[in-house]
Amino acid sequence: MARLIGNKKFEAAIFISGTGSNLKNLIKFSRLKNSPLKINLVISNNKKAQGLVHSKKNKIKTKVFSFYNHKNSENKILNILKKEEINLICLAGFMKILSKNFIKNFRGPILNIHPSLLPKYKGLNTHEKAILNKEKFSGCTVHFVNSKLDSGKIILQRKIKIYKNDNAKSLQKRILKHEHILYPKAIKKLASNL
Ligand code: GAR
DSSP states (O other), X not given: OXXXXXTOOEEEEEEESSOOHHHHHHHHHHTSTTOSEEEEEEEESOTTOXXXXXXXXXXXXXXXXXXXXXXXXXXXXXXXXXHTTOOEEEESSOOSOOOHHHHHHSOSOEEEEESSOTTSSOSSOHHHHHHHTTOSEEEEEEEEOOSSTTOSOEEEEEEEEOOTTOOHHHHHHHHHHHHXXXXXHHHHHHHHTO
């Protein structure tokens, strides 16, 4: 488990694959007075991830690993995390599945944000699935990462209404705004429980 002794901040690495709006939002959160979050590292499996502009702009150390050889990339990442004394990982739109070995060997919590009301709609295309199933509500979840996909213990959720005229895109856009509220809250909750 992470320890928030001394300066009482998580020393975090954020993992991304794409747009990075959650990363941008977490950077903003980390800059607030008394934020429990300090972002020391951004990791991406995609060198073209748009989100990398945010880490570079904010002068946060950034590393890209192809994951062409999954095990090899994970081992390299574990070494960097150790070297940088990272004690929290936040997955933020990271589209690779971390192995059991990686999870076991990282000494701290690994969090993920997922755009559904877990345990419903794990995996991809959550908004399409929720609309297709005529759900009245959807939302987002921050949870601990374990070795099963989108199945770790839930930290916080936000529930939102699905409107009759919603499509996957409109729902995704609306839920993303709630993700930006939820992720910082979940990190605060985690910090206050330590
Ligand atoms: C977010 O909606 C996040 O919940 C989702 O990817 C999006 C990334 O957006 N994550 C997953 O689907 C993980 N299974 P962002 O790059 O703008 O933060």
